[in-house]
Amino acid sequence: MIALQNNAYKSIGLELLREFIATEELSHTNFFQLEELLSITAYEYRKGRISKDEISKISLGFGKEFLENTLHGRGFLKPNGYPGDYLFLDRIYTNHISEDSKYKIWDEYVQQSAAPNAVRNRKEYFKHLAKAKAKLASSIKVLNIISGSGRELVELYNAEKENIFTTCVEIDDEAIAFSKELNKAHLERIEYVNSNIFRYQTEESYDFIWSAGLFDYLNDRAFVKLLRRFKGCLKKGGEIVVGNYNEAHNPSRDYMEILGDWHLIHRTETQLLQLAKEAGFAEHEIHVSRMPDNVILYLHIHCL
Structure with missing residues (x-):
């Protein structure tokens, strides 16, 4: 009897979500309805x-x-x-x-969500x-790992930060x-390296190593391996900062996984600290910080 109830509940949740999407009639007043349907569907998905x-x-x-003309569709x-x-x-x-107007409301829905806000905060x-x-x-x-569009750099350099020199490692040549x-x-202050980060070799050492959009795709073994490599690229007194989505708080997770097919490895503060220790860093060299939204955690590692 319980199995039948679960199957009926599953079918209703999926059907309602499909119907909602088929109409494409999203409005600011029913954002909450989509969130509720995503929550139900995500719960059932995670329960198998x-x-x-x-x-x-x-x-x-x-x-x-629709998919070719919306932010959601590109994702x-x-x-x-x-x-x-x-x-x-x-x-x-x-x-x-x-x-x-056919696509505007869906772009607005994506942009007001917690994860995009966290990316802008990042x-x-x-x-x-x-x-x-x-x-x-x-x-x-x-050293900017998986540097992407470079939007943060143009904003930084437009503020006339002439004493910052950046090496961008990026695998996507279009990026x-x-x-x-x-x-x-600002190209005189930026070097671009088209490389897989696991194959990247350098004899340079850096004051600041930044990686915000990579480590939540890596399993624990790869996470530790890459941190160990970064350790050899860090100047004395330098700092590594790694961003990772927060296991305890990501209100966009249901949307990302159910509609966006975007699956990240979320981690807790405790897990991040433990991985840093496994990579060979001492407890007094590491701490975790966050922005007020608490969606992305930042593992800070200092070379003291």
Whole structure:
């Protein structure tokens, strides 16, 4: 009897979500209704009552034209072959909203969500740290891992931070081309390296190593391996900062996983500290910080 009830509940949840998507009649007054349907569907999915195949087909109900013309669609379709590509994130950074009334409300829904707000806050966090470090030295060298669109850099350099020199490591050559164009007035202070970060080799050492959009795709073993490599690139007195979505608080997680097919490895503060210790850092060298929204945790590692 319980199994029958669960199956009925599962079918109703999926059907209501499909119907909601098929109408595309989202409005500011029913954002909460979509959130509720996503929450129900996510619960059932995580309990194993809805298959991954069923989840993957939900967003197809929007239709090809919709997916090709919305922020949500770019996130779901992954035209560059990976989730959260440089252009998707740059549109979040710039709060892009379609001017077409058919798509505008869906872009507004995505942009007001917790994860996009956290991404914009992440950009501000980087700029704050870089500016603070630049004030304390004649010059600083920054290693920017998976540098994407470079939006944070153009904003930083437009503030005339002439003593900051950045090496950007990025595997997507389209992202590098986009960033170079965006930062064309500042290229004398930026070096681009088109490389997989696990194959990247350098004899340089850096004052500040920043990686905000990589580690929540890595399992624990790869996480520790990469931190150990970064340790060898850090100057004495330097700092590594790694961003990772918060296991305890991400209100956008249901949307990301159910509609966006965007799955990240969320971690707790305790887990981040433990991974840093496994990578060979002492307890007094590490701490975790966060912005007020608490959606992304920042693991700070100091080379004392």
